[in-house]
Amino acid sequence: DAMVIQNPRYQVTQFGKPVTLSCSQTLNHNVMYWYQQKSSQAPKLLFHYYDKDFNNEADTPDNFQSRRPNTSFCFLDIRSPGLGDTAMYLCATSRDKSYEQYFGPGTRLTVT
Amino acid sequence: GESVGLHLPTLSVQEGDNSIINCAYSNSASDYFIWYKQESGKGPQFIIDIRSNMDKRQGQRVTVLLNKTVKHLSLQIAATQPGDSAVYFCAETGNTGNQFYFGTGTSLTVIP
Numbered sequence: 001d002a003m004v005i006q007n008p009r010y011q012v013t014q015f016g017k018p019v020t021l022s023c024s025q026t027l028n029h030n031v032m033y034w035y036q037q038k039s040s041q042a043p044k045l046l047f048h049y050y051d052k053d054f055n056n057e058a059d060t061p062d063n064f065q066s067r068r069p070n071t072s073f074c075f076l077d078i079r080s081p082g083l084g085d086t087a088m089y090l091c092a093t094s095r096d097k098s099y100e101q102y103f104g105p106g107t108r109l110t111v112t
Numbered sequence: 113g114e115s116v117g118l119h120l121p122t123l124s125v126q127e128g129d130n131s132i133i134n135c136a137y138s139n140s141a142s143d144y145f146i147w148y149k150q151e152s153g154k155g156p157q158f159i160i161d162i163r164s165n166m167d168k169r170q171g172q173r174v175t176v177l178l179n180k181t182v183k184h185l186s187l188q189i190a191a192t193q194p195g196d197s198a199v200y201f202c203a204e205t206g207n208t209g210n211q212f213y214f215g216t217g218t219s220l221t222v223i224p
């Protein structure tokens with residue numbers, strides 16, 4: 001049974017056209033994360049929510065925003081995608097701080 | 113973000129041999145560490161974790177060793193199998209315990 005679900009699995013968008021990626025979880029975990037992973041690189045943390053508290057990484061571009069309307073859902077909004085934003089976007093959850101993360105399958109985003 | 117690095121980007125081992133993957137981390141405040149396995153096109157999969165109050169933890173065919181003095185983490189895989197071929201990442205929690213920062217990754221290839 002899928003515990004962390006990401007939609008869509010594949011997304012193609014045009015340069016500058018806003019795009020939203022979705023993540024949902026059935027684990028009732030407090031913490032939700034968004035990572036960007038480019039080809040042959042490690043996942044890079046963009047931001048996370050601890051419950052409703054949003055925590056942005058210092059080097060995350062302003063172009064990337066996130067929303068968490070409830071415990072189960074979290075969205076990644078890219079306001080004006082550039083070619084360099086082509087990557088796999090991974091959502092993860094964790095029960096609390098310093099606990100195991102559960103990853104979704106990722107959304108592969110291509111910006112043309 | 114934090115700096116978590118690996119010594120070897122690639123590793124090839126014969127089927128049945130033991131594998132050792134190393135990782136150096138930079139934040140002495142990190143209190144929790146995870147090893148992940150990532151297969152092509154999939155999200156990272158949890159393998160084993162260790163907290164900073166331990167120096168060794170064993171799972172099924174895997175052992176993680178933590179040396180806080182030199183800020184070093186290793187993953188040992190016993191009797192490596194072709195299904196173990198993947199990229200392996202270590203991750204540390206950083207200052208707050210909520211962020212997870214990934215190392216650069218090691219690509220493990222098991223030769224039948």
